[in-house]
Amino acid sequence: MLETMQERFDRRPESMRVRRRTVEHPFGTLKFWMDATHFLCRTLPRVRTEMSLHVLAYNFKRVMRILGVGEMLQVLRA
Numbered sequence: 001m002l003e004t005m006q007e008r009f010d011r012r013p014e015s016m017r018v019r020r021r022t023v024e025h026p027f028g029t030l031k032f033w034m035d036a037t038h039f040l041c042r043t044l045p046r047v048r049t050e051m052s053l054h055v056l057a058y059n060f061k062r063v064m065r066i067l068g069v070g071e072m073l074q075v076l077r078a
Contacts, residue, residue, distance in 0.1 A: 030054050 009016055033054060039047045063072050 026058060030058060033057075 030051075039050050041047050041050045060072075067075070
């Protein structure tokens with residue numbers, strides 16, 4: 001699997017630059033929300049949970065901006 005992915009990147013080296021630009025904004029936003037310091041929890045399972053909550057909050061905020069709060073609530077109720 002890794003070899004196949006590497007072959008794809010070798011054929012299209014610009015795709016990695018696009019990917020880096022695409023994911024940089026969400027991670028920068030999450031670091032800003034977390035005060036760019038550290039996780040509040042200790043141990044890997046708890047840190048995973050904390051990160052998952054940050055990502056969930058980020059996704060909810062994006063959906064609210066794209067759809068609006070009213071439409072998002074309608075979708076959640078359905």
